[in-house]
Amino acid sequence: MKTRMTELFGIKYPIMLSGMNWLTTPKLVAAVSNAGGLGVLAGSQYGKTRIKDAIKEIRDLTDKPFGINMTLGIGAREAVPMVIEEKVPVFNYALGRPPEIEKIIQDVHAYGGKVIGTVAMLKHALRSQQMGADILIVTGYEAASHSGNVGALVLLPTIAGALKIPVIGAGGYVDGKSLAAALALGADGIAMGSRLAATKEAEAADSIKQIWVNMTEEDTVIDPTFDGINCRVLRNKKADELMTKRLPLFDVMWAGLAMKEELKLTYPEMIRTALNMRNMQAGVGGGKRKWADVMRFAIGGSLFRKATVGGDPVEGLLMAGQGAGRIKDIPTVKELLDRTMVEAEQIISEMKQKADG
Ligand SMILES: Cc1cc2nc3c(=O)[nH]c(=O)nc-3n(C[C@H](O)[C@H](O)[C@H](O)COP(=O)(O)O)c2cc1C
Incomplete structure (x- = not known):
């Protein structure tokens, strides 16, 4: 073809x-x-x-x-x-x-x-x-x-x-x-x-591959509270909690530092990254995002990592599409x-x- x-x-x-x-x-x-x-x-x-x-x-x-x-x-x-x-x-x-x-x-x-x-x-x-x-x-x-x-x-x-x-x-x-x-x-x-x-x-x-094999097309949820942008994940207790809970500031701090460590960013680079993320929008448009959404990004990153790298789909968040129901x-x-x-x-x-x- x-x-x-x-x-x-x-x-x-x-x-x-x-x-x-x-x-x-x-x-x-x-x-x-x-x-x-x-x-x-x-x-x-x-x-x-x-x-x-x-x-x-x-x-x-x-x-x-x-x-x-x-x-x-x-x-x-x-x-x-x-x-x-x-x-x-x-x-x-x-x-x-x-x-x-x-x-x-x-x-x-x-x-x-x-x-x-x-x-x-x-x-x-x-x-x-x-x-x-x-x-x-x-x-x-x-x-x-x-x-x-x-x-x-x-x-x-x-x-x-x-x-x-x-x-x-x-x-x-x-x-x-x-x-x-x-x-x-x-x-x-x-x-x-x-x-x-x-x-x-x-x-x-x-264990993560098996989740994709076993889940159905009804098992995902899409919401902006996971990382500040509309994001589709496997629905679990953690996802339900984030959709209803206020932003946990202590978790934000730890998640931000973990992200800095993973990407080997200096403090000025980390601040620049946060400012960039505030000015970034889904797609290629301009526009500012709320600081709360920038903070959610750090939390989302650590929870995605926990599921995807750590293999923990209970305490972490696993990004998954509706099509996984057909795998x-x-x-x-x-x-x-x-x-x-x-x-x-x-x-x-x-x-x-x-x-x-
Ligand atoms: C765990 C995970 C991580 C992802 N990371 C990125 C990324 O870094 N950059 C990106 O453009 N899209 C990312 N995506 C989205 C994918 O590129 C793609 O749009 C999505 O997986 C397509 O849906 P499907 O899984 O139903 O095929 C990610 C998706 C998953 C499941």
């Missing part, structure tokens, strides 16, 4: 790995690229001191195209120059503000790299196209983690129909049925998040990508037969 996505990146299948903090390790990224998709590493967690090592590790494991996702703000800003110095084939930005995004796009294009923007609203999609992004990830309401208010059935054709550049559907894509649906809605490919994290090569704890097994990455393509191609040919009567 050839689409504008496969042509742009020089890959075999129109499938990419969604950047997911803590879950997209170099091993998983390389497995996706080696299987014919585009592996993407969420770089934010590595910070300025470890990102180059992570890129080297990917390059040691694959000679195929791969990408680095940077959630701008949240300590990632300090690491952006290192990613550009490494001339990674694909740079995927999320959040952020127009002036810094424009600069990134220029810098990546200068060495011949491609840029993916992540959006959840038409106005941000149009702005990203205008700034020069090569392709966009369009995140629907179904997705794990952050999204907007509109589901893929409406959002994908709205954005794909309004743009000249290609788009990739994200949020709820787990198999050939959903790939064929995304193509029918105007996308040139899909991004798989939770689905690729529940594979043999993924380094998430087995039923833990295949290898290659098995998953191959069967997704076979199923999608079969559905497309059956649809053609139906249309021909």
Whole structure:
């Protein structure tokens, strides 16, 4: 199957790995690229001191195209120059503000790299196209983690129909049925998040992979109290508590210091990060956020980490999408990508037969 996505990146299948903090390790990224998709590493967690090592590790494991996702703000800003110095084939930005995004796009294009923007609203999609992004990830309401208010059935054709550049559907894509649906809605490919994290090569704890296999499509909840931006997680006691409790200031302090330590930020960098986060909005728009939301980000970060790295889905918060309700097994990455393509191609040919009567 050839689409504008496969042509742009020089890959075999129109499938990419969604950047997911803590879950997209170099091993998983390389497995996706080696299987014919585009592996993407969420770089934010590595910070300025470890990102180059992570890129080297990917390059040691694959000679195929791969990408680095940077959630701008949240300590990632300090690491952006290192990613550009490494001339990674694909740079995927999320959040952020127009002036810094424009600069990134220029810098990546200068060495011949491609840029993916992540959006959840038409106005941000149009702005990203205008700034020069090569392709966009369009995140629907179904997705794990952050999204907007509109589901893929409406959002994908709205954005794909309004743009000249290609788009990739994200949020709820787990198999050939959903790939064929995304193509029918105007996308040139899909991004798989939770689905690729529940594979043999993924380094998430087995207990976490089992949650994705066992949960249903009804088991998630989306709310801004987890980290200050509308975020979808597995519904548990912790999620219910955060949705009703006042902001715990003591927890905020500890979470902020833990984040500083993880990202190896100096105190001035930490203050700059907090100021950046206050000025950052979901999508690529401008606008200020409340200090309470900035503080929630530190808390959310530590609870996401507790579930995703610590394997504790009871006291932690596990980001999960509605599509996890359709995950039923833990295949290898290659098995998953191959069967997704076979199923999608079969559905497309059956649809053609139906249309021909
Ligand atoms: C644990 C976790 C961490 C995530 N971290 C990031 C991130 O660092 N940057 C980003 O752009 N999106 C992040 N996301 C969102 C994914 O890129 C993607 O939009 C989402 O997983 C798609 O939904 P799906 O899981 O239903 O496929 C994260 C998702 C999960 C589950």
